Amino acid sequence: MKPELAERLQFLQRVIEKEIQHLRYSASQVFQNAMTPETAASLQHNEILAEKVEAFASRFSRLQDTVGDKLLPAWLRALGEHTGAVIDNLDRAEKLGMLKSADQWLEIRLIRNQMVHEYIEQPEILANALNLAASFQPELEHFALALIKDLQSRGLLINPQ
Numbered sequence: 001m002k003p004e005l006a007e008r009l010q011f012l013q014r015v016i017e018k019e020i021q022h023l024r025y026s027a028s029q030v031f032q033n034a035m036t037p038e039t040a041a042s043l044q045h046n047e048i049l050a051e052k053v054e055a056f057a058s059r060f061s062r063l064q065d066t067v068g069d070k071l072l073p074a075w076l077r078a079l080g081e082h083t084g085a086v087i088d089n090l091d092r093a094e095k096l097g098m099l100k101s102a103d104q105w106l107e108i109r110l111i112r113n114q115m116v117h118e119y120i121e122q123p124e125i126l127a128n129a130l131n132l133a134a135s136f137q138p139e140l141e142h143f144a145l146a147l148i149k150d151l152q153s154r155g156l157l158i159n160p161q
Contacts, residue, residue: 001078001156009078009157012071016144019063023141026056027134035130040123053130057115060133060140064112067144068105075147078156098146100139108136 029052033039043050072093073083083089090102099105114129151157 005074005077006156008074009071009151012066012074013148013151013157016063016066016071016148019059019066020141020144023056023059023063023137026052026059027137030056030130031134035127035134037124037127040127040130043123043126053126056130057112057133060137061112061116063140063144064108067140067147071144071147075151078151078154093143093147098150099143104136104139105143108133108140111136 072089076083093099094102111129111132
């Protein structure tokens with residue numbers, strides 16, 4: 001493996017571990033109580049909760065981007081696999097047993113877009129998207145950590161001390 005790729009993988013491992021930690025914190029802050037349409041509608045008057053929701057949505061989106069757009073292609077390159085469009089990379093990860101479902105990943109992407117773009121005037125959509133994102137969070141984390149663990153098991157990443 002080229003040194004540049006090894007350095008990139010080490011960097012991505014550190015970043016993803018931090019992103020997971022921050023996402024977990026945000027999730028614990030947002031989902032202390034049920035996220036209902038009424039709660040989502042109250043965000044316009046509850047700036048503290050609105051900031052927590054914004055942090056969760058941003059951190060969820062960032063982790064998904066880092067894993068899907070950066071770690072996954074780097075993982076494929078480290079394995080000597082061909083990389084292509086995101087959907088092709090996801091399909092390959094699914095075939096290699098690292099991802100439960102490429103279609104589910106795309107569904108998560110739609111949920112992400114709803115959290116970011118649809119929330120201003122449609123609290124029902126926001127509440128639903130947030131709840132779905134929270135339910136998919138373990139899968140997102142699992143995929144990220146599975147790629148890292150696979151690289152570690154192949155000796156391509158060093159376990160953190």
